[in-house]
Amino acid sequence: MYQVIGETQSRAFRVTWMLEELGQPYEQIKVKPHSDEAFACNQSGKIPALKVDGETLTDSTAILTYLADKHGALTYPAGTIERAKQDGMTHLVLDELDAVLWTGARHTFVLPEDKRVPEVKESLRWEFLRNSNRLANCLKGPYLMGDKMTIADIIATHCLNWAFAAKFPIEDERLLAYAKAMRGREAFKRAVAN
Numbered sequence: 001m002y003q004v005i006g007e008t009q010s011r012a013f014r015v016t017w018m019l020e021e022l023g024q025p026y027e028q029i030k031v032k033p034h035s036d037e038a039f040a041c042n043q044s045g046k047i048p049a050l051k052v053d054g055e056t057l058t059d060s061t062a063i064l065t066y067l068a069d070k071h072g073a074l075t076y077p078a079g080t081i082e083r084a085k086q087d088g089m090t091h092l093v094l095d096e097l098d099a100v101l102w103t104g105a106r107h108t109f110v111l112p113e114d115k116r117v118p119e120v121k122e123s124l125r126w127e128f129l130r131n132s133n134r135l136a137n138c139l140k141g142p143y144l145m146g147d148k149m150t151i152a153d154i155i156a157t158h159c160l161n162w163a164f165a166a167k168f169p170i171e172d173e174r175l176l177a178y179a180k181a182m183r184g185r186e187a188f189k190r191a192v193a194n
Helices: 012-022 036-041 060-071 081-110 120-138 151-165 173-183 186-193
Strands: 002-005 026-029 049-052 055-058
Touching: 002 012, 002 036, 012 026, 012 060, 012 151, 012 186, 036 049, 049 060, 055 060, 060 151, 081 120, 081 151, 120 151, 120 173, 151 173, 173 186
Parallel strands: 002 026
Antiparallel strands: 002 049, 049 055
């Protein structure tokens, strides 16, 4: 059985949602970043981590990729053009949405107070809006890659929900409808309820 290390209100949600989509059993150890349990799994103290077969994996995207490849779902096969496009989309979401939100979080509560620059958040909101509008233009169907849900959709939806909670703007109706449909998935609801 998989063991997910990290509280739900973090990138660990991406992992639990993925496991719910795959129908795989797991146990979640709900710990905060920089807790003793988090440091035991990752020298940076970051979450999530995934314990599997006596090994510990870190980084939510690396974990999602491992799970997708292992179970042959929510991904295109490695070495295909479709997989390269999927990886490109995943990295676009990480660069254009996740990185902007993470920078905003660092300047809100992560960094020591004397290292925060609250004024940067207005620029980050502008950048996020521009980038999310670009992402809306990438939608090729019900999912980012067309008719097939991939790990890029899990990361993008997590970022869109994070943006809503952090009061970052999302204005494109296509993207709002996409996020609503993704939140309506049964596996998403189970991961939230967990």
